[in-house]
Amino acid sequence: MVVTSRNIPVARPSFDADEERELLDALRSGWVTQGPRVAEFEKRFAAVVEAEHAVALSSCTTALFLALHSLGIGPGDEVIVPSLTFIASVNPIVHVGAVPVLVDVDPESFNIAPQRVAEAITPRTRAVMPVHQLGHPADLEAIQKIANDAAIAVVEDSACAVGARYRGRPIGASGNLNCWSFHPRKVLVTGEGGMITTNDADVATRLRRLRHQGMSISDVERDSADEILTEEYPEVGFNFRMSDLHAALGLAQLPKLDRLVARRRELAARYDAAFAEIDAIARPEPPPSAEPNQQSYIARLRHADRASRDAFLNAMKRRRVATRRGLMAVHRERPYRIAPDNDRVRAAGPLHHSELADAQTVILPLYPELSEADQDYVIEQIPAALEEAGALEPAR
Numbered sequence: 001m002v003v004t005s006r007n008i009p010v011a012r013p014s015f016d017a018d019e020e021r022e023l024l025d026a027l028r029s030g031w032v033t034q035g036p037r038v039a040e041f042e043k044r045f046a047a048v049v050e051a052e053h054a055v056a057l058s059s060c061t062t063a064l065f066l067a068l069h070s071l072g073i074g075p076g077d078e079v080i081v082p083s084l085t086f087i088a089s090v091n092p093i094v095h096v097g098a099v100p101v102l103v104d105v106d107p108e109s110f111n112i113a114p115q116r117v118a119e120a121i122t123p124r125t126r127a128v129m130p131v132h133q134l135g136h137p138a139d140l141e142a143i144q145k146i147a148n149d150a151a152i153a154v155v156e157d158s159a160c161a162v163g164a165r166y167r168g169r170p171i172g173a174s175g176n177l178n179c180w181s182f183h184p185r186k187v188l189v190t191g192e193g194g195m196i197t198t199n200d201a202d203v204a205t206r207l208r209r210l211r212h213q214g215m216s217i218s219d220v221e222r223d224s225a226d227e228i229l230t231e232e233y234p235e236v237g238f239n240f241r242m243s244d245l246h247a248a249l250g251l252a253q254l255p256k257l258d259r260l261v262a263r264r265r266e267l268a269a270r271y272d273a274a275f276a277e278i279d280a281i282a283r284p285e286p287p288p289s290a291e292p293n294q295q296s297y298i299a300r301l302r303h304a305d306r307a308s309r310d311a312f313l314n315a316m317k318r319r320r321v322a323t324r325r326g327l328m329a330v331h332r333e334r335p336y337r338i339a340p341d342n343d344r345v346r347a348a349g350p351l352h353h354s355e356l357a358d359a360q361t362v363i364l365p366l367y368p369e370l371s372e373a374d375q376d377y378v379i380e381q382i383p384a385a386l387e388e389a390g391a392l393e394p395a396r
């Protein structure tokens with residue numbers, strides 16, 4: 001048995017002297033709330049994802065909320081979303097007052113199934129929210145066509161997807177409202193943080209106002225003006241600002257994106273090669289149009305159920321390897337249970353693939369600094385952990 005020198009985490013941000021320097025510079029500048037570094041981060045981020053405008057926010061959750069709010073979506077409206085996603089995709093739909101309509105996923109890619117979207121549309125549908133699950137691009141072309149035919153908006157949950165590509169272009173290049181996260185489990189990390197990208201200048205202007213209490217001018221504009229500028233508040237806004245401290249980290253992270261993604265892909269390919277030999281483990285198969293960024297490495301334990309999957313996670317923990325349950329089906333959580341007395345949510349069609357993925361998937365350690373020796377250790381522990389959990393062979 002290879003002996004690992006330390007506990008292996010499931011994820012870890014890639015910070016070095018660049019982040020330390022940028023953060024210290026920001027601190028020393030005295031400007032620690034939304035300021036010039038946020039503006040610079042927005043400009044550079046937009047260029048990287050091939051969008052025209054980027055509006056930095058406090059998280060992807062606030063980004064999704066603001067995107068829906070800016071489209072005027074509210075009470076009486078429906079938004080189609082996969083059930084198989086982190087609950088943060090769905091909560092903002094409820095927060096704007098609309099009803100999430102949960103649909104099933106494709107069993108291979110774990111992404112929203114376009115056919116299920118088409119079937120879920122009603123006269124109340126205002127938007128569809130494809131989630132680029134764990135950085136695996138959803139089938140945007142099919143979804144866009146369905147949305148165009150039905151005259152509904154597409155709001156992309158791109159929380160995990162920076163650096164992923166679809167049909168040769170980065171996620172973010174579609175022109176739709178795209179919402180991003182910089183949480184530590186993501187590929188680019190600012191601690192907490194989010195972004196909306198769009199190609200519409202008017203929408204970007206309004207989003208900037210809404211994130212800052214509805215204020216008509218930014219603090220930077222006011223500060224750099226020759227004369228006193230008095231702001232106005234033409235509509236009700238929020239405080240969803242990103243701070244310059246967070247943006248400083250983003251500025252240090254952005255130039256590393258290609259390298260971080262390349263290293264993630266190398267490590268993912270090593271897992272793929274190892275798991276080709278283990279019948280009990282299946283991987284999502286990205287279609288040829290999709291180039292995932294490997295934000296997380298997800299595997300499906302073919303022979304597991306919820307109990308043996310959890311037993312596997314514990315068996316790995318005993319071996320000092322951190323893993324996580326994989327994707328969650330939100331309708332298994334209390335607020336989103338499908339029941340006659342729960343009018344907060346609706347399911348369109350069966351959610352079998354979501355339920356199976358919820359029970360059988362796991363996330364394995366993957367981060368750019370994961371050493372090959374540590375990854376080999378993880379791989380070597382898996383058959384024994386599967387056996388211990390009763391998930392190595394089909395149940396009799």
Ligand SMILES: Cc1ncc(COP(=O)(O)O)c(C=O)c1O
Pocket residue numbers: 058059060061062085086088089131157159160180181182183193194
């Ligand atoms: C698919 C998805 N959507 C939304 C979010 C919310 O991101 P944040 O933590 O930045 O609010 C996450 C975060 O984990 C996510 O994975």
